[in-house]
Structure formats: C-alpha cells, structure tokens
Amino acid sequence: MLTGKYMELYNRLRLEIPAERLIHDDLRTFAYGTDASVYRLIPRLIVRVESEAxxxxxxxxxxxxxxxxxxxxxxxxxxGxxxxxxxxxxxxxxxxxxxxISEDAGEIRLGAGILGAQANQYLSPYNRKIGPDPASVNxxxxxxxxxxNACGMASGVIHNSMYTLKHMRIIFSDGTVLDTGDPESRRAFLRDKQEMVERVSALAARVKGDSAMTAKIREKYSIKNTCGYSxxxxxxxxxPVDIIQHLMVGSEGTLxxxxxxxxxxxxxxxxxxTALMLFPTMARACEAVLLLKKCSVSAAELMDRVALRSVETKPGMPPHIRTLDDEAAALLVETRADDDAALQRQVDEIVAAFASFPLAHAVEFTTDAARIEALWNVRKGIFPSACSARKMGTSVIIEDIAVPIRHLENTLSDVQALFxxxxxxxxxxxxxxxxxxxxFVLTPDLTDPEEVALYKKFMDEVVDLVVDRYNGSLKAEHGTGRNMAPFVEREWGPEIYAVMREIKAVFDPDGLINPDVIINDDPEGHLRNFKGMPVAHPLVDTCIECGFCERNCMSHDLTLSARxxxxxxxxxxxxARSGADPTRLAALRRQFDYYGDQTCAADGLCALSCPVEIDTxxxxxxxxxxxxxATASRVAGAIGDHMDTVTTLTRWGLKVADRIHAVVGTDRMSQWARSLRKLSGDRxxxxxxWMPRNAEAISCMPVRRESRLRVVYFPACITRSMGxxxxxxxQVALTRKTxxxxxxxGYEIIYPxxxxxxxxxxxxxxxxxxxTAGKKARELGAALLAASENGEIPVLCDMSPCLYHMKETLDARLDLYEPIEFILKFLTSRLKFVKLPETVVIHTVCSAKKMGLEEKFRxxxxxxAETVVTPQITCCGFAGDRGFSYPELNAHGLRHLKEQIPESARHGYSTSRTCEIGLSRHGGISWQSVLYLVDRCTTPLD
Known part of the structure; x- marks a missing residue:
C-alpha cells in the first residue's frame, strides 16, 4: 500500500499518466521488480512510461x-x-x-525499446548489423x-556501443533533453547547461593532463572493461557533447x-x-587462440568440459562430444567472407594452421545455416543451460572478468585453483x-550465512587475482551493478575513482538516480539483498529468471510474462511452506488467478526461447x-462423452446468432453483445x-475414387462446428474445401x-x-489406427493446434500431418500451382511454430501468391477459447498486426480456425485456412 511521499507521487502522476500504468500492488511490484541477477529489491511504485514527456x-x-x-x-x-x-x-x-536506416545503411537510429535482434533484422537486407552482440541480444x-555497454561474441573492444555510437538522445535528472544528432539541441544544451559542460570539460582536461592517468585508462580499455564509468x-x-554522450555508455542508468x-x-x-574445435585440455585451447589470431577469424568462443556437458544433448551438437575426457575444452570458431571461394580459402587456412596441433577431434567446418544457427544458439544458452544442472534451490552468480590475452591460460588455471x-x-x-x-558461474545457497561468508572470501581472492596479478578488469561486459560496485576503487585506484565520483556528482547532484550502482561506499554492498530461489515445481525449478522467455510470451506487458x-x-x-504471512499469500493467489492463470495463453512458445526449454x-x-x-470435472466428462451433441448445439447457437446478426446489423449486434457481456460481469x-457462422454437418461416407492414393481426414471438432x-x-466450409x-x-478420403x-x-x-483429455485422446487414437490400417495411411487434421496435441499424445505408429506439411509432402507433386497475382498475409500459429513450420509455411x-507478407507476431493470443472470454489477450497479441498489413492485401491465411477469428478482427481482412489458398491456385496435373 502506498503511503507518504509515494502516495503523493502517485496522486501527482495519475493526473497525466493513466492509472493502469502506475503499478503499486504487491503481485506486480514483486514480479516486475525481478531481473536476471541474484538480488531482489521490491519497488514501491512502478511507472510504465511510453514517452519522453x-x-x-x-x-x-x-x-x-x-x-x-x-x-x-x-x-x-x-x-543487479x-x-x-x-x-x-x-x-x-x-x-x-x-x-x-540511412540511405547507405551505414547508420541506424533506434528507439530505446527495440530489441537488439530486431535491429539486426532491420539491417539484414543490407548485410549490416549493430556492433554490440551480447548473448542476450534476442x-x-x-x-x-x-x-x-553490452559487448558479446564478436564486438570486442572496437565494435561495442562506445565506439559504434554516433548520436544519442538523453534525458538528464533535471528533465533536460539533449539530442546530440540535432545541431540546435546541441547549441541549446551548451547554452543552458554551461556549468555541466564546463565541469565535464575540466574533468577531461584533468585526465588528459595527467599522463599516468591517461596511460592507465588506455591500458585498461585495451581489453573489455565495464567496471565503473566509461x-x-x-x-x-x-x-564536450561527445564526451557526455559517451559517458552515458555503460553508465547503467545512473546518469x-x-x-x-x-x-x-x-x-x-x-x-x-563455423566449427566446434575440440582440444584435449584447456591449456591447449588457450594456445590455439594465439594461432587463430593469425587467421581470418571473426569470433572464437571458449567452452570448458562442464559447459560442453551442459549442452552436449542440444540439437546441433555433434555426438562425439559426449565421449570427451573431463579435461577437454572447445573453441567455437567462425570465419566470414564475401563469397564461397574466399570463405573456402579462409577455412583451408585455419585447418592448415592446426595440421600438427594436438586436437581431440578433427576440425570440421560447416556452412549449413541451420547447423550454424544451432551451434551459436547453444553457445548463447550456455549460462542458463549450465545453471539448470545446479542443486535446486541454490542461486546463480555469474562473474565476468577479462585479462590481457597473454595471461589467459594462467588466469584460467588460477581461477580453477580457487574453485x-x-x-x-x-x-x-x-x-x-x-x-x-x-x-564463470557459481551456485551457492545464498540463504545460508556460511555460504555467503565463503562467497565473500572467494570474491576477495578473485579481486586480488584479477587486479593485482594480471591487471585485468573485474567486469568485462556485464556491467558493475551492485555486484562489483564495492570493488571499483580497488580496480581503478583512488585518483581515477575520484574522477568517477565527480562524474556522478555532475550528472546526478542529488544522488537520486539508481543509487548504490557503480558508486557504492558499502564494502559489503554485494552481499546484501540476495533473492531466494526456493524449490517450487519440477517443471520450473531449473529457471534462473534470465528473462530470455519474455520475447515469446504474448501476455508480457499485458499481465505477466513467463518469467x-x-x-x-x-x-x-x-x-505456503513457511506459513509466515497467510493474508499476503491469499491476496497473491487471488490476483494470480487473473494475472498468472487466466491470461496465460499456455502456448508453450516461451520454451522455444528458453535455453533449458521450460514451458511455463x-x-x-x-x-x-x-x-x-469435482463439479467441473464431472461437467467436462459429460461434455467429452457427448461431443456429437456439443458440436450440434454449437452449430445451432452459431446459426441463431448469425440470423440475429443478419436482422439487426453489425453495429447493433456488437453493442448488444458488449452490454450483455458487461452485465454478466464479463462471464x-x-x-x-467475425464470429463464425455454423458449419455444415459432415457426411462421413468415404469419398471413393479409382486411385491408390488414400488419406484419413480428421476434421477438428472446431471446424466441424464453426464455418x-x-x-x-x-463461404464454403473448411471441411468441404479440404x-x-x-x-x-486424386485422393480417396477415409473418415474415422x-x-x-x-x-x-x-x-x-x-x-x-x-x-477427460486423456480419454478423448485414447478414443481418437484407436479410431485413427483402425481407419489408417495401423498407420499405413497418412492422417490429415485441418488444424495445427489439434495436430500438435495429437503428435504429443497418440500412438507413434500414426503418420500425422497438419495442412502445411501434408500439402508440401503429398500435394505439390500432384497439383499444378499457379501464383495468384496478389498480396497475401500469413501467420504461423504457435503449434506450427513449435513444429518448426514457419519457413515451410512461407x-x-x-x-x-506473387507477394507474401509475414507480420511480426509471436502468438495471436486467442488461445483456444480465451479470445472469447479474455478478448484483451487477443487484442494485446495482435496490437501491431494492422499496421503491418499492406493496403494491397485482401486475404490472410493460417491453420487454426479460432486464431483466424482474432486475426480477422484485428487485421481488418478475412483470414481463413491455408487450404483455401492452395485450392484457389491449383488445378489437377492431368
């Protein structure tokens, strides 16, 4: 509950910011306040901002x-x-x-809310990308x-944010806005913020005037370094304006x-x-780095045996990795070129360089895009994947150091000795x-004071090792945060740390912006506010709360994300386990019903971007x-036992609704529907x-043809009900169209x-x-086995979601297909395709994405069709019937759909009848099954 100054702030802000974006309830402040670190602080008020104002x-x-x-x-x-x-x-x-994007694609201006991977997608047609490439880029x-100042696998110390930054738009603590790419904004800033400009200029002159200080700074930044201010x-x-915008890089929101x-x-x-080069020992891998530096290599990623073991069963990893010794290590190496001939020369150069080098396996490069992507996805997911093998209930601490490359082998040996x-x-x-x-990763139980004390001693020795022995950086690319703030002065020395303190004072004189980050006088600040990771459920206990799932979670920013x-x-x-606060627990459970349960699409897409495939x-x-x-279970059982009656009643209800619609018109029908829904309490x-009309009842008589081609066609209960x-x-029903x-x-159709x-x-x-779900699956499985002669005849289901569930639950002997795969495998050789001279829009539904059908659908x-448009949508949010009961979920999932549909497009296609209802409503064009599209553009070969 808000009190005091926080209530005053809330009352002021709600005059200009919608109340739904001023978040202060216990459930959401706890959830939204979580990041990927080992720390937890719970905000009193969260302000979701949509503009600079x-x-x-x-x-x-x-x-x-x-x-x-x-x-x-x-x-x-x-x-943290x-x-x-x-x-x-x-x-x-x-x-x-x-x-x-500039005309020559040499520059790209990006809003701060764009994902790094999205920026690279925008640049991909120009063979360009942004410099920073952290593992979290997606x-x-x-x-x-x-x-x-996030770096990554190929950005190094040259292509990071610091040295690829051209312009920046900044809002300072007093509300001043500086756009460094706008000459007028620069002039106004130099005029109105003269004191700040003079103090920054004086700092720069002081540093440049001290040769020892300048030399130390340049030496420290010859390797990756995000410890302290830039x-x-x-x-x-x-x-001075260029200095100011570059000081913002790596400032972690403190300036x-x-x-x-x-x-x-x-x-x-x-x-x-790309090649995964395998070596018998870590020392040999470090020696190999020096050889690779002499070759045309764009990236080289080290993985020790424990890291390899955590990902050795992932798709794309060669099977011989599982046979490596415990001392083995690997380098994931990539080389790039403008053409195949140059690429082959570079590959040959690398292979030749290692002709007599001790290897654990022969070097094998691949140019297959899918295999390359799989290898790099595995590398990007090492951190969460490795952490999933930890003892459940323990925390995950990732340390991130850098040393001059000549010291790499000794540093690794010393770190392992500390372990x-x-x-x-x-x-x-x-x-x-x-x-x-x-x-490197540690997994202590931070609820145990003895383990916290042990971690403190370990970190003190790591600092001694990195700073004193090897003159390295304590944070290479993950930022100082709370984790390393107490050690910034130790790395940089009192003179340069005093400069950093002055930087903070110049930009944030009141010390109110992100306090205790980067500059923190508490020598044990890194040991406070640890979050617990209690064992909760086997399905999610491996989660480290990294947030990689959120880009695929369609309810993210509406209610809750998967994380x-x-x-x-x-x-x-x-x-619940502690019994400490039953009142709070009851309140959280009440809120979670809507935020956590009812508005979860349960589509499983979160597992696709989770490195350990957690399906929330x-x-x-x-x-x-x-x-x-018990009542709900009995009702569900009765529905399952009488599906024929249920589909008949559904068709009847849709028919009645359509006739009323025809009489009263769309506007009045919509008004009545909204009023009735409101009166019912949204029940x-x-x-x-775009509500469907009733489907036609299906005659289940076999469609006989003099052909050896046979298919078992199972129309989903949705398509048997909804026309x-x-x-x-x-206006032809999907079953008839199929x-x-x-x-x-030329197929003979067999119905179960x-x-x-x-x-x-x-x-x-x-x-x-x-x-009931299991009972219905067993009934269907038996019927399809009988109809398909124990799997000898392929089975087509006209909805991808149903087919995906069938693949998960039915007998493995069944040869099951949804429309996209069935058409590509069986019909393309038996039909003549003629491209329609039009633009069509397609959406791959969640189940088809999980089956890897996005590219096949395209x-x-x-x-x-001549032109195919694929809007950037994760999940449409219809989620079976939730688009009817929780339409806000569907609206959120498709909030950017209409703007992505060109004016020339009149038709949209998908593979789920319920999803098509929402796509039509929010896209403004008719969406139907891809089977309609294929029927329109094909004729028999004969």
Whole structure:
C-alpha cells in the first residue's frame, strides 16, 4: 500500500499518466521488480512510461519529493543494476519502437525499446548489423544494451556501443533533453547547461593532463572493461557533447535516461563457416587462440568440459562430444567472407594452421545455416543451460572478468585453483577468448550465512587475482551493478575513482538516480539483498529468471510474462511452506488467478526461447488441474462423452446468432453483445463481427475414387462446428474445401468411425482437465489406427493446434500431418500451382511454430501468391477459447498486426480456425485456412 511521499507521487502522476500504468500492488511490484541477477529489491511504485514527456514528468516529481528512481528496460542484466526499492521507471512497449536506416545503411537510429535482434533484422537486407552482440541480444533492449555497454561474441573492444555510437538522445535528472544528432539541441544544451559542460570539460582536461592517468585508462580499455564509468570518454573525445554522450555508455542508468541511439553499423559478410574445435585440455585451447589470431577469424568462443556437458544433448551438437575426457575444452570458431571461394580459402587456412596441433577431434567446418544457427544458439544458452544442472534451490552468480590475452591460460588455471580451494563443484567456464574475456558461474545457497561468508572470501581472492596479478578488469561486459560496485576503487585506484565520483556528482547532484550502482561506499554492498530461489515445481525449478522467455510470451506487458509467473509461483510456494504471512499469500493467489492463470495463453512458445526449454504453460495447466473442482470435472466428462451433441448445439447457437446478426446489423449486434457481456460481469463470451457462422454437418461416407492414393481426414471438432464468418471471402466450409482439394489431387478420403464423437482432447488439456483429455485422446487414437490400417495411411487434421496435441499424445505408429506439411509432402507433386497475382498475409500459429513450420509455411505461400507478407507476431493470443472470454489477450497479441498489413492485401491465411477469428478482427481482412489458398491456385496435373 502506498503511503507518504509515494502516495503523493502517485496522486501527482495519475493526473497525466493513466492509472493502469502506475503499478503499486504487491503481485506486480514483486514480479516486475525481478531481473536476471541474484538480488531482489521490491519497488514501491512502478511507472510504465511510453514517452519522453512521461519520463521527464516522473523525474521532476521524484526530484521534488527526494525519491530515488531507477530505469528499467528488459531486465536481462546480471549484476543487479535494474533494481530498486523506491520508484522504477519501466520502459513501455509502445513508445520506443521507431527506427530509421540511412540511405547507405551505414547508420541506424533506434528507439530505446527495440530489441537488439530486431535491429539486426532491420539491417539484414543490407548485410549490416549493430556492433554490440551480447548473448542476450534476442531479449535485451537497445537502451539497456547501451547503458551497460553490452559487448558479446564478436564486438570486442572496437565494435561495442562506445565506439559504434554516433548520436544519442538523453534525458538528464533535471528533465533536460539533449539530442546530440540535432545541431540546435546541441547549441541549446551548451547554452543552458554551461556549468555541466564546463565541469565535464575540466574533468577531461584533468585526465588528459595527467599522463599516468591517461596511460592507465588506455591500458585498461585495451581489453573489455565495464567496471565503473566509461572514463575512456574523457581521453578519446574532445567535444564536450561527445564526451557526455559517451559517458552515458555503460553508465547503467545512473546518469540519465537513454531514449534513442544512432549506431554506425558494421559490415556482416554474407558467407560464413563455423566449427566446434575440440582440444584435449584447456591449456591447449588457450594456445590455439594465439594461432587463430593469425587467421581470418571473426569470433572464437571458449567452452570448458562442464559447459560442453551442459549442452552436449542440444540439437546441433555433434555426438562425439559426449565421449570427451573431463579435461577437454572447445573453441567455437567462425570465419566470414564475401563469397564461397574466399570463405573456402579462409577455412583451408585455419585447418592448415592446426595440421600438427594436438586436437581431440578433427576440425570440421560447416556452412549449413541451420547447423550454424544451432551451434551459436547453444553457445548463447550456455549460462542458463549450465545453471539448470545446479542443486535446486541454490542461486546463480555469474562473474565476468577479462585479462590481457597473454595471461589467459594462467588466469584460467588460477581461477580453477580457487574453485578447488573453496570447494565449488562443477563450475562452468566459457568466454570470448580473443578479448581475454572469461565467464564463470557459481551456485551457492545464498540463504545460508556460511555460504555467503565463503562467497565473500572467494570474491576477495578473485579481486586480488584479477587486479593485482594480471591487471585485468573485474567486469568485462556485464556491467558493475551492485555486484562489483564495492570493488571499483580497488580496480581503478583512488585518483581515477575520484574522477568517477565527480562524474556522478555532475550528472546526478542529488544522488537520486539508481543509487548504490557503480558508486557504492558499502564494502559489503554485494552481499546484501540476495533473492531466494526456493524449490517450487519440477517443471520450473531449473529457471534462473534470465528473462530470455519474455520475447515469446504474448501476455508480457499485458499481465505477466513467463518469467514473472515463475517468480510469483516461487514466492507463493515459499509463503505456503513457511506459513509466515497467510493474508499476503491469499491476496497473491487471488490476483494470480487473473494475472498468472487466466491470461496465460499456455502456448508453450516461451520454451522455444528458453535455453533449458521450460514451458511455463505446462506449469499453468498443472495449476489449473490442481484447482479443478469435482463439479467441473464431472461437467467436462459429460461434455467429452457427448461431443456429437456439443458440436450440434454449437452449430445451432452459431446459426441463431448469425440470423440475429443478419436482422439487426453489425453495429447493433456488437453493442448488444458488449452490454450483455458487461452485465454478466464479463462471464459471457464476446461476440464480434467475425464470429463464425455454423458449419455444415459432415457426411462421413468415404469419398471413393479409382486411385491408390488414400488419406484419413480428421476434421477438428472446431471446424466441424464453426464455418466461415459472414465477411469471409469464401463461404464454403473448411471441411468441404479440404475434401475438394484432396479430390483434386486424386485422393480417396477415409473418415474415422464415429467421427462426430471424436476430439483430440486439447480443449480439455488446456484447462487442466487431464482425465477427460486423456480419454478423448485414447478414443481418437484407436479410431485413427483402425481407419489408417495401423498407420499405413497418412492422417490429415485441418488444424495445427489439434495436430500438435495429437503428435504429443497418440500412438507413434500414426503418420500425422497438419495442412502445411501434408500439402508440401503429398500435394505439390500432384497439383499444378499457379501464383495468384496478389498480396497475401500469413501467420504461423504457435503449434506450427513449435513444429518448426514457419519457413515451410512461407515456402508454401510463395508457391501460391506473387507477394507474401509475414507480420511480426509471436502468438495471436486467442488461445483456444480465451479470445472469447479474455478478448484483451487477443487484442494485446495482435496490437501491431494492422499496421503491418499492406493496403494491397485482401486475404490472410493460417491453420487454426479460432486464431483466424482474432486475426480477422484485428487485421481488418478475412483470414481463413491455408487450404483455401492452395485450392484457389491449383488445378489437377492431368
């Protein structure tokens, strides 16, 4: 509950910022306040900002009320720099997405809310990319990447944010805005902020005038270094505005808010080859780095045996890795070129360099894009993957050091000796060895005071080792945060640390912006505010809360993300186990019902971007099952036993609704539907103009042809119930359209016996009604085995979600297909495809994505139409029937759909009838099954 100054702040802000973006309830402050580090602070008030004006307003009132404030982007930071127990300014999802590419693609201007991977997608057609390439590039936002000077596998010390930055737009603590790319803004800033400019200029002159200080700074930045402020801005730039914008790089939100960045892009050679080079020992791998430095190599990534063991079963990893000795290590090496001939020369050069070098396996380069992507995805996921093998309930601490490359082998040996001394079992080591950059992971139980004390002693020795013995950096690329703030002075010395203190004072004189990050006088600040990781459920106990799942979670920023659901479930489990605060537990459970359960699409896409494949949707389904009442279970059982009656009643209801629609018109029908839903307390499903009409009842007589081609066709219960909508382009039912297409290809159609009573069980499984789901799956499996002659005849289901569930639950003998795969495998050789002279839009539904069909769907669509558009959508949010009951979920998932559909497009295609309802509503064009598209553009070969 808000009190005192926080209530005053809330009352001021709600006059100009919608109340739904001023978050202060226990559930969301706890969930949203979590980042990827081992620390936890719970914000009192979260302000989700969508514009610079809202940032300025919040900063003004926080300054007036002397309230500390912290900026937050994606929350993938590992050192605790995105946490607060005061006010959090959380970057929203709508106001920070603008971008522009220069004519020659040499520069790209990016809103701070754009993901790093999105920026690279925009640049990909030009063979360009942004310089920073952290492992979190798919999840981290540009504002956070720059604020942390995030580097990565190929950026080194040249292509990081510091040296590829061209311009920046900054909001300072007093609300002043500086756009360094706008001459007028620069002039106004130099005029109005003269004192700041003079103090920064004086600092630069002081540093440049001290040869010893300048030499130390340049030496420290010859390797990766994100410990402390980027004082190399004072030595490497002369213009005060340029110095100021470069001081913002790596400032971790302690000096101001970065709202926009312009990068100078880097060239991305189009051809590449990758090899996982295996060595008998870590020492040999370190020696190999020196050889690789002499070759044309764009990246070299070190992985020790423990790291390899954590990912050796992942797709794309060669099987012989499992036979390596415990001392083995690997280098993931990539070389790039403009053409195949040059690439082959470079590969030959590398192979020749290692002709007589001791290897654990012969060097094998691949140019296959899928294999290369798989190898790099495995590398990017080493941190979470390795941590998933830890003892459950322990925390994960990742340290991130760099040393001059000549000291790399000795440093690794010394670090391993420390592991043994402090009895840390199975520590994982990996890193960017061209930069002398090494990561290692510890997994202590930070709820145990003895383990905390041990960790303190270990860190003191690591600092001695890195700073005194090897003159390295204590944080190479993960930022100082709270984790290393007490040691900044130790690394840099009192003179340069005094410069850093002055930088903080110049930009943040009141000390209110992200306090205790980078500058922290508490020598044990890194030992405070640890978060617990209680054992909660086997499905999610391996989660380290890295946030990689969030980019695929469609309810993220609406209610909760997959990560946030896990965070809250852990907390509720802890409270239930301890019995400490039953009132709070009850309140969290009440809120979690909507935020965590009802608005979870349970589509499983989170598992696709999770390095350890945690499907939070499965957790939610388990919770739904646990909360199922006996009455609900009996009702579900009755529905399952009478599917033929249910589909008949559904068709009748849709027919009645359509006739009323025809009489009263769309506007009045919509108004009535909204009123009735409101009167029911949102219990009635929401009717929309794209609600389907009733489907026709299916005659299950076999469609006989004189052909040896046979297929078992199982129309999903949804398509047996729901026909086209009134405004759909084609009014033939999908079942009839499918029959027509199969006949055109010469197929005899076989229907399973008792089809009207059959269901795959997915609608029940999604609600946690596992008994009925299992029963329906068994019934369907038996019917399909009989119809397909024990799997001899392929089975087609017309909806991807149902087919995916069938693959998960039915007999492995069945040869099961959804429309995309069936058409490509069986119909392309039996039909003549003629491209339609039009633009079509396609959306791959979640189940098809999980089956790896995105590229195949595009391939199929491009056989059918001249132009194919694929909007950037994760999940549409219809989630079976939740689009009717929780339409806000569908609206959120498709909030950017319409803007991505060109005016020339009139038709959209997918492979799920319910998803197509929402796509039509929010896209403004008719969406139907891809089977309609294929039928339109094909004729029989004969």
């Amino acid at each position: 809202e940032v300025i307003l919040t900063l003004k009132h926080c300054r007036d009320l002397a309230l500390p404030v912290t900026f937050r982007a994606a929350g993938t930071s590992l050192s 720099q995105a946490l607060t127990d005061s006010v959090m300014i959380l970057m929203g999802t709508e106001g920070w997405r603008d971008y522009a 999840s981290a936002k540009i504002g956070g990447i720059v604020a942390n 004082v190399n801005a004072l030595t490497d730039f002369d213009d 101001g808010f970065i709202s926009q960045v312009t990068f100078m892009t880097t060239y991305e050679a189009p051809r590449k080859a 043994r001394k402090y009895e840390y079992e199975s520590p994982v080591i990996w890193g960017h060895v061209f930069d002398g950059n090494v990561h 946030q659901r896990i965070v809250l479930y852990r907390e509720m489990t802890r409270l 949707g499965r957790l939610i389904k388990d919770l739904r099952h646990a909360g199922l009442s 009635l499903p929401l009717w929309t103009a 086209p909508a009134r405004y759909d382009d084609e 029959e027509s297409l199969l006949r055109k290809a 016996k008792g089809m009207d009573r059959l269901c795959c069980g997915m609608p029940f499984a999604s609600k946690g009604i596992t008994d 391939q199929l669509a491009e056989m059918c």
